[in-house]
Amino acid sequence: MHIFGHKSDELDRPLEHIQPHSNNLPGLTNEQAAQGLVSLVDHSEKHTDVSQGIHASSHTIFSIPWIHKLIPGIEKLAAEYHIGNFVVIRGSKEQIFEAMPIYARIGMHLLFYGNEQIKVLHAHSVESLLKEQSIKEGKLYDSPNSAASIPSFVATYSLDLSELLEPDVTKYKTFNEFFSRKLKPDARPVEHADDPLAICSAADCRLTVYQTVDLAKQFWIKGREFTIPNLLGVDPSSEKASVFDGSSLAIFRLAPADYHRFHCPIDGTVGDTVHIPGQYYTVNPQAVNEPGFDVFTANTRSVLYLTHAATGLPVAFVAVGALLVGSIVWTNGGEKGKTVKKGDELGYFAYGGSTIVAVFPKGVVEFDADLVANSVVPVETLVKVGNSLGKTPAKV
Template sequence: MLEKQLEHLTSKVNNLDLSHELAAGGLKALVHHSGEHADVSQSIHASSHTIHGAPWLHNLLPGIEKFASQYHVGNFVVVRGSKEQIFEAMPIYARLGMHLLFYGHEQVKLLHSERVEHLLKEQSIKEGKLYDDPESVKSIPSFVETYSLSTEELLEPDITKYKTFNEFFSRKLKPDARPVDHADDPLAICSAADCRLTVYQTVDLAKEFWIKGREFTIPNLLGIPPTHEKAQLFDGSSLAIFRLAPSDYHRFHSPIDAEIGEIVDIPGQYYTVNPQAVNEPGFDVFTANKRSVLFMTHTATNLPVAFVAIGALLVASIGWTNGGEKGKTVKKGEELGYFAYGGSTVVAMFPRGVIEFDADLVGNSVVPVETLMKVGNSLGRTPTKV
């Protein structure tokens, strides 16, 4: 049990009593500090649990200590195969990002504020550049310690061999580190990422239990008009939402046996993809953010599957590896691409009837609570007759 209250964000209650200017200054300071100092737990990875270790922030964000003493800020996730739920703290930078979007002005005006959007984009690009700098390697040891990362499964386990923080962040694993469930079954479908997962058999269910943004539609997610052929193909589709936390392995993999098709890049914002933002009515994270859409052809059904990689606050880039080779055939579990710095999300869309999700994942998602998953874990399967 948590010894203090779990904060539930709403746009009507401002628990973090900061002005817009102070919140913006705090976000800028966190990003700047990450380039100057090695300990990530005292900058962008400070949380309500560790804010006492970042006294330099207390003057910048008056009341942050009181806020941290009153609330646990984050989300519960469930461990697959059990009923155990684990609390995961939200980094302060993500909480500040939501504060800038939800509070300080009338919400509708603020959500469309060019000033806020410019700030989030500016700081996201800056963080990416800082972590592409060779000097950023100094932050790798504290990142490993902060998130208790195991280096044994890494293709290069010696953290001193990485040339930048981003190179470590998008680290590769040993070939046998993520075995694929039912690898030889062409109808089996697997997790695309190490992630926190929710699944919904229809878009309507996803909007009922998880995605509260009023503008979330398949055409909006794909960046196409409602009359487009692909909008018709994906009408009534099933969704798997893979949310990657900063601590996760940040390469994403194919959930299906497939042929690689075209990629469509869609410019957009850099909002946080934290569940409390996704669950906020009127706030459209997935359809507003920068994203890159890979269209694949499912080998077993010859139907299209859309694989949408979504950028987020402090995420510098989306990179494609095998997913960038049009015409290439991939097996489920094979790498498609990666995210550079930050936590982010992949949304996989399956046309109606292509997947029946595993019952335990469906049950958790309607609670709703995310399920901890690894690349290759069973996601579901294609019915024998589609």
């Protein structure tokens, strides 16, 4: 996440806006970018300081000579731009800048300045390379040796250990065990927990909400192939597609530093889960906001169908994998027929930052006004699990 100050501060250089065919790393070939990503993943196996490798960011890059040599032009880019995006703190107008980890920026380069199908390193296509390295990183962080990287990860992202169920980092056997860490039971109180019509945030995240898909596509999701049937992997003429016609969307983006367990936004019942294989593209806003990339409908994802207790209607809870995310794991969300309350855990992501898209049938949710206002700017809002998302209108 790398918090880098406030928007009210006069930043000394502009924010980088990455656009296809407008290469801000002109000295970097696609093969060099591919080798850079592979080297960053390999580096994480033998070097425990994540801030000096895979989680290096634009404002720390100047102290890491090996990355300068590996990725020509990255130092010049960091000197000219801030690489990342702003998010707003809920309850205020204050915006903070979050620097993009270097691995995400390289993944962005491969997507934006190459082509998913072009051959890069060792005859891999871009999409096969991103998938291979994502799976590889997940395996590396499942190994006992990876636990040595936990202290530097905590320091890099200034994590608050006091809210953890197990605050002693030496007790975690692997990096991924820490990454999917649990919180104390009272660490994320659920707002309006006793109101059956209330709906809450499913994750610690950067949130955008849209009452209709058309609004989501106008302000945020620019992929040309984005539709609810494509997201859910269902036939557009199917009954399931018709149930979600005119639906509302909440998009929860998790950064690497976040608590990575996700929770139920409603009172309801666990239904079926459907896994949809796909790509491992970065879910950074600049990729989601780019018409040329259908991130949410191309990436690997797992869809959980919940039955909303207050209306009897289905809610689709879509966990989307991303670059360097090894897996999506369902806990309570994998127990079909189980009754769940707002704030109950549904599952977790293994290593990486990722996204959840919650799809509510038309009329099921009226989002909180402050979240709606931020989303049409558009800017993401920092929220926590259990924070209010909105409520179901009483007439429904």
